Each structure stands twice: as C-alpha cells, then as structure tokens.
Amino acid sequence: MMSKTIELVPWSIAYKQKVIVPEELNQKITSLRSNEAVIVTLNGSFDLLHAGHLQIIYEASQLGDVLIVALNSDESIKRYKNPNRPLISLEYRLQMMAALEFVNFVTWFEEMDPCHLLSKIKPNIHVNGSEYGHQCIEAETVCQNGGKIHIVPLMPGLSTSSIIKKIQGLI
16 A cells, blocks of 8 residues: 555544544554454445435444544545446545544555454454445455344435536536
8 A cells, every 4th residue: 555645624633632543543553452343344435425425424433432434545446336436535535524523533444345444453343335235345354353244225316426416416
C-alpha cells in the first residue's frame, strides 16, 4: 500500500487523530488489543454519504468498543465500480467519516476488497449490508481470525447509484 498525505480542510483538523494511515495500522491495533477492546470493522466506498450509510455505520458502532471504518481508495472504486467514480475523493470521504461521532477510526485500502486489511486488523466483528450476506468476500478472512460477520438490512431505495440516477434525471 502506498502512503498518502491527506490535506485537511479547516473543519476536519479536529478529527485528524481518527484517520489512521494504513502503514500505522498495526501499531494502533496492538494498542487496542492490549486494552482488550472489542473491535468492529466496516468497509465500503461511502461515496455520497446518505442515510443508509449512516444506519449501517451507527449499528456497527453499537456492536463493540471500537469501530474502524475502512474506505476503498479512489483507484479501488474506479476498478470495481465505475471509471467515473468516486464522486467524492478519498481525502474528503476520510474527513467526513472521521467527523461522525460514532466512528472511532477510519483508514483506507488500495485493493479491490478489504481482505488484506482485515487480516491485519483481525476484527471481533465485521459488519456488512444484507446485499452481501454472510457469505460475503470478507467472511473467510474474518472467521479464520476468530471474528464474526454481522449483517445489517438495507434501507429500501437508498443507494449511491440510485441517488446518482435521480440527479442525472434532473439535468
């Protein structure tokens, strides 16, 4: 993974301590584990943050002591979603996620899936939306490391793709 310097906007400086550079993740996890924290993870692109995202993030935060949200990098999103995405850059998505009170830490990954990152974190619980189910791509990595998968039902009609289509209909 390549290190990235994040340019903070003034309102986000207060949240800087919540953003973990991937290369510094092992140190943070060691510290959390020494305090016997129940670590919960959630990953996604979280492009165009909406109420459905907030629901799954909030529910994830209630399952343990520490919530770490892992964001797909811009290049990762381009590869697995659409070459014209994300609409909001990683820098701003990290800052918005860090601003949420119920998120303890936020990091990112360059790969198309978070399995390598999850093998470092070894979460007690990994949260996914119901569109992925218990057989999600992360399940094997999480379960091999002693964790569990928790599924959150989707909020009907709320997705970044549906919001983009609505906006395109206005233009």
